[in-house]
Structure formats: structure tokens, C-alpha cells
Amino acid sequence: QARTAGPVRSAASLHLRAARVLEDNWTGASTVPSRGLYPHQWSWDSAFISIGLRHLSPLRAQTELDTLLGAQWGDGRIPHIVFNPSVPLDAYFPSPDFWRSSTAGRAAGAPRTVQTSGIVQPPVHALAAWLVHLSDPGLSRSRGFLSRVYPHLAAWHRYLLHRRDLGGGGLVSVVHPWEQGMDNSPTWDEPLSRVTPAPARSFRRADLDHGAAEDRPTDLDYGRYVRLATDYRDGEYADGRGEFAVEDPAFNALLIASEHALARIACELGAAGTARHTRAERLTAALVDRLWDPAEGMFFCRDVRTGDLVPERSVAGLIPLLLPALPRDIAAALVGTACGPHFGLGDTTRLVPSYDLTGEAFDPHRYWRGPAWFNTNWLLERGLRLHGERGRADALRDAALRTADASGFAEYVDPYTGEACGALGFSWTAALALDLLH
Ligand code: 9WN
Numbered sequence: 429q430a431r432t433a434g435p436v437r438s439a440a441s442l443h444l445r446a447a448r449v450l451e452d453n454w455t456g457a458s459t460v461p462s463r464g465l466y467p468h469q470w471s472w473d474s475a476f477i478s479i480g481l482r483h484l485s486p487l488r489a490q491t492e493l494d495t496l497l498g499a500q501w502g503d504g505r506i507p508h509i510v511f512n513p514s515v516p517l518d519a520y521f522p523s524p525d526f527w528r529s530s531t532a533g534r535a536a537g538a539p540r541t542v543q544t545s546g547i548v549q550p551p552v553h554a555l556a557a558w559l560v561h562l563s564d565p566g567l568s569r570s571r572g573f574l575s576r577v578y579p580h581l582a583a584w585h586r587y588l589l590h591r592r593d594l595g596g597g598g599l600v601s602v603v604h605p606w607e608q609g610m611d612n613s614p615t616w617d618e619p620l621s622r623v624t625p626a627p628a629r630s631f632r633r634a635d636l637d638h639g640a641a642e643d644r645p646t647d648l649d650y651g652r653y654v655r656l657a658t659d660y661r662d663g664e665y666a667d668g669r670g671e672f673a674v675e676d677p678a679f680n681a682l683l684i685a686s687e688h689a690l691a692r693i694a695c696e697l698g699a700a701g702t703a704r705h706t707r708a709e710r711l712t713a714a715l716v717d718r719l720w721d722p723a724e725g726m727f728f729c730r731d732v733r734t735g736d737l738v739p740e741r742s743v744a745g746l747i748p749l750l751l752p753a754l755p756r757d758i759a760a761a762l763v764g765t766a767c768g769p770h771f772g773l774g775d776t777t778r779l780v781p782s783y784d785l786t787g788e789a790f791d792p793h794r795y796w797r798g799p800a801w802f803n804t805n806w807l808l809e810r811g812l813r814l815h816g817e818r819g820r821a822d823a824l825r826d827a828a829l830r831t832a833d834a835s836g837f838a839e840y841v842d843p844y845t846g847e848a849c850g851a852l853g854f855s856w857t858a859a860l861a862l863d864l865l866h
Contacts, residue, residue, distance in 0.1 A: 439865055442833050446865075447484050449837050449858035450477070454488070455512065458495040462839065462851035464638040467519050469510040471496060472609055473856050475552035476803050480859020482563035483866050489560045490573050493553065497580040499544050502537015504587030506553065506580075507544035508606060521634040522654070527661060536665045546665045547604045547657065550679045551588060554581045554686035558693055574693050581690055588683060594673045595732040598714040599680050601673040604656050608676045608744070610782060610796040611653070612645035614789035615740045616674075619731045623671055625651025626658060643793050643849050677719045677727035678744035678804075684711045685750050712753040719745075725761040725768075741770050741784035742796075743804045749811030759815040766808065767820075772843070774820060778827050779805050781843035792842045793849050799840035802832060806860040825864045832861040 453459045458469040459477045466473075474496045481489035499510040507529070517523045524543035527533075533546050557577050561568040568574060594601040602608045605616045628647050631654050635644055645653075656672050663669055687708040691701030719727045721737065726745040728737040748754060749762045766773040770784045779800035783790055791797045805828050812821035831846040832838075837857040839850030 442829065443862065443865060445833065446480070446837065446858040446862045449853045450481060450484065450855060450862075452853060453855045458492050458510070459855050460512075461855050462853060465635060465839075465851045467515045468512050469496060469499075471506055471508045471510075471549040472552050472803075475556035476806070476856040477859045478556045479559050480856075480862040482560045483862050486560060486564035486567050487571075489563070490568070490571065493557055493560065493577060496553070497577060499539055499542050500580055500584065501533065501539065501544075503591065504583035504585075505536070505546075505548050506551075506584050507538075508547050508549040509545040511543040511545075513543065518632070519634060521632060522657065526631075526657070532661045533665050538665075546661055547607050548588075548602075549607060550609050550682045551584060551686050552682050553584065554689040554693065555682070557581060558689040561693070561696070575697055578690075578693055578697060581686075581693070585683065585687060585690065591667045594668055595675050595718070595730065597675075597718050598711065599675045599718055599730075600683060601675050601732050602679055603660060603667070603670045603673055604653065605672075606653060606657075608674070608679050610678075610742065610744060612649050612794070613740070613742050613744070613796040614783055614787060615676075615729050615738050615742045615744070617740075617789065618738055619672055619674055619733065620649070620652045622733075623652045623655050626654040627651070630654070639850060644795060671733065673732035674738070675718060675730040675732060676744055677715065677729065678747035678807075680711065680715050680719075681748040681750055682807075684708045684715065687711065688752065709753045712748075712751050715748060715751075716755070716758065720758065722761070725765040740789075741787060743771070743780055743782045743801075743808075746771070746780070747804065747807050747811070749815065750807055751811075752814060754815075756815075759811075763812065763815070763817055763820070773808075774823060777843045778846050779824070779831055779841065779843055780808055782840075785843075792844060795840070795850070798843065799849055800831075800843040801840045802828060802854075802857040802860050806864065809864065829861055829864055832857050837861065 460467050461470050461473045474492050478489040478492040500506050511524045527545045529538040529544045530540050561574055588600045592600040605611050687704055691704035695701040721728055727748055728745055730737050746762055746766050771780050773780050781798050781800050782796045783798050789797055809821050809824045835841050835848035836852040837854055838848035838852055839854040
């Protein structure tokens with residue numbers, strides 16, 4: 429049985445502590461994920477951060493998203509990192525001189541004045557923009573927030589749906605593990621094994637200045653990350669050529685949830701949202717068709733280069749629970765899998781782990797190979813609530829709040845004990861705790 433972390437300390441003081449983390453990580457125009465390990469702006473972090481920030485300052489939440497969208501490329505992609513020019517180059521690897529966005533990304537329309545990476549991250553942004561709007565519709569309307577972000581978000585979805593349908597089945601492919609956001613998930617082991625690693629001496633891992641080596645991806649993982657990113661850059665960030673192309677259920681589910689949000693934004697702006705809702709439903713059907721495994725009761729990744737499903741159980745395969753148009757029997761099967769021996773929800777684990785508890789590669793401390801993360805648990809809490817699982821959703825919310833607070837808003841935690849791993853004072857942990865509190 430999982431240990432409990434004691435009673436939630438007062439909600440008001442939890443609110444204050446979470447707000448302080450976000451205050452400390454605020455740079456004036458956006459929020460860093462963590463001061464030491466991640467000193468720039470990250471794409472999906474900012475989306476989650478704005479969802480929490482809206483409870484402190486809807487204006488700051490709008491600014492967070494405006495800053496990110498200000499770095500969008502002409503082809504519609506939202507880069508996974510927007511670099512802060514005042515941070516030394518050696519503070520984070522890969523740095524702007526690796527990505528060379530303003531030169532190598534010229535053909536794809538990279539901005540000239542701001543340096544960014546050239547890959548993307550999961551499209552949580554339209555969902556975030558809609559939630560930010562709802563927190564203070566008056567302020568949002570008076571500042572023209574939705575009419576300003578809508579064309580950017582529409583172009584972003586267009587890029588993904590048109591340039592990234594590498595499997596030809598209507599779903600989006602990621603071309604790098606960093607794009608999906610669960611960097612060293614065992615899901616990538618097989619598709620990555622075909623990639624020749626860049627030599628370890630050709631780069632310096634700044635992450636090891638801040639994080640424990642046994643909690644982080646290995647040097648071999650990094651060699652492959654660097655090789656894939658180098659090849660993408662050297663091909664001027666043109667899509668469709670790389671060795672690595674994977675359809676991931678979480679990435680696609682977040683796109684679909686965001687497409688539903690974009691439909692709501694369109695309605696709020698006086699346009700019809702029906703076509704977008706219909707497209708979201710069509711994408712949900714494609715997700716089921718291409719990635720659902722009825723025998724296992726969860727979604728899996730499809731390796732586009734081999735055409736096969738990757739038989740590793742990652743939390744990414746549960747995230748489609750977030751989708752309103754999911755068939756009832758599939759939603760019920762996902763809840764069963766989350767509560768079963770592989771993820772232990774409401775039973776052996778305190779929070780849902782990032783990877784199969786019974787999997788050979790399971791490691792409770794190594795990054796995305798087992799630890800529990802707060803963004804995925806927040807998404808599952810929403811999914812449970814959406815599909816009528818109120819008791820389970822309440823229990824998961826309480827566990828997330830206790831664990832976020834007791835761990836010092838850790839980046840990730842041991843899924844059994846809640847022990848803190850990675851950075852402390854991590855922004856999306858604080859932000860999503862704030863959101864669960866409200
Ligand atoms: C690479 C910022 C990011 C998160 C990712 C997480 C980690 C970066 C890294 O940190 O990735 O993008 O250096 O390890 O895996 O999900 O967005 O918090």
C-alpha cells in the first residue's frame with residue numbers, strides 16, 4: 429500500500445508557497461521551468477504554467493503565452509525553447525549556437541530577433557489560452573487576448589496537421605524524443621536504437637551541473653538526441669526526412685483537446701466552431717484506429733519508420749482519457765488500466781507513474797522511466813472527472829496536492845513514496861497545484 433503524505437497543510441499556505449515558486453521563476457515576460465536546470469522558456473511548460481498563473485494574475489498568464497507565441501516560426505511551428513539572451517551560453521545544452529535558428533531555420537521562417545530551438549513540444553497552448561480567457565473574460569476581451577492569439581494557434585495546428593502527418597493516417601508524428609516531452613521514456617528505446625549516437629566528446633551536458641546523473645537520461649541517450657537534432661538542423665528543419673518519426677498518443681490527444689478549445693475560442697470570437705469540433709472528432713477516431721490496443725486496454729505509440737506499434741506501456745497511452753469524444757468502452761478500459769497493476773492508481777502508487785511498474789525498464793527515479801510527474805497526473809485528473817469518475821479524480825487531486833507541497837514542488841517524484849527527484853521549485857508543479865486548488 430502506498431504511504432500517505434499526511435494531511436494537506438492549509439490550502440491558503442499551499443497557495444502562498446506555490447505562488448512564491450512562480451514569482452521566483454518569473455523573468456518579467458515569461459517563467460523558467462526551474463532557475464538552475466532550465467533557465468529559458470519552454471513551450472509546453474509555459475502552457476501548463478499559464479493554467480496556474482491565471483489564478484494569481486490573468487494578465488501574467490496572458491503575457492506568458494504572448495511571449496511564447498512571439499517566437500513562432502513563419503511555417504507555424506512553436507519552438508520548444510525560446511532562449512533568454514541574458515543567460516550565458518554554457519548554462520544549458522543545447523544552446524542557441526547549436527540550433528542556429530535564425531540561419532538554419534530561415535527557410536522555415538524562424539524569427540530574426542529571438543533565438544529558439546527548431547523542434548516543437550506538445551500542443552497544450554490552445555487549451556491553455558481558453559482556460560486563461562475563462563479566468564477573467566472581461567480582462568481578456570478588453571485586451572483582445574483571444575483575437576490576438578487565435579491566428580497563431582490556428583497556424584500552429586495547421587503546421588502540425590499538414591507538415592507532420594508523416595504516417596499518412598491523419599495523426600501527427602514527433603521527430604525527436606524532446607518533442608514529445610518524455611525524453612527518455614522506454615518507448616523511445618527501440619526507435620532510437622537505429623540512430624547512431626554523436627560522440628560523447630562532441631558536446632557538454634550542462635544538465636549534469638544541476639541534476640543527479642542517475643536521475644537523468646544517459647550519455648548514450650544524449651548522443652542520439654544530439655545526432656537527431658543535428659541532422660534536422662542540417663536539413664534546415666525541413667520535415668519528413670529524419671530517421672525518427674513516431675505517432676504518440678499523448679501528443680495527439682493534446683492536439684485534439686486543443687482543437688476542441690480552438691473551436692470554443694472561434695465561437696467566442698463570433699465565428700463558427702463546428703468544423704473544428706468535427707475535425708477533433710475525426711482525429712479522435714484516427715487515434716483509436718491507429719494507436720488503440722483493445723487487448724491491452726491502452727494506447728501505444730506507432731513507429732512510423734517500421735509501421736509497428738511499440739509495445740511499451742507509458743503514461744502517454746492513458747492521456748487520451750482527456751478526450752470528450754472517446755467511446756465509453758475505451759474510456760472505461762483506460763480507467764481499468766490506470767487502476768491495474770501497471771500503474772497502480774488508487775492502490776499501490778501515490779501518483780500515476782510515467783512508465784509501467786512491472787516493465788523491465790522501470791526505474792522509480794530515472795526521469796521518464798518510472799517517476800510520477802505532475803503534468804501527466806493533472807491531465808489524468810481532468811480525464812477522470814470528464815468521464816464521470818469523480819471519486820477517483822478527487823483522490824488523485826488530493827494526492828497531487830499533498831505530494832506537490834511535501835516534495836517542495838519537485839520536478840518529479842518516486843511514484844510509491846512521493847520522494848522528490850530532479851529540480852525543486854519546479855514551475856509546472858506549482859502552477860498545476862494552484863489549478864487543482866481552485
Ligand atoms: C529538453 C523543461 C523540459 C520539459 C520536458 C522535460 C525536460 C529538457 C531537458 O525539461 O526536457 O527539452 O533538458 O531534459 O523532459 O518535458 O519540458 O521543463
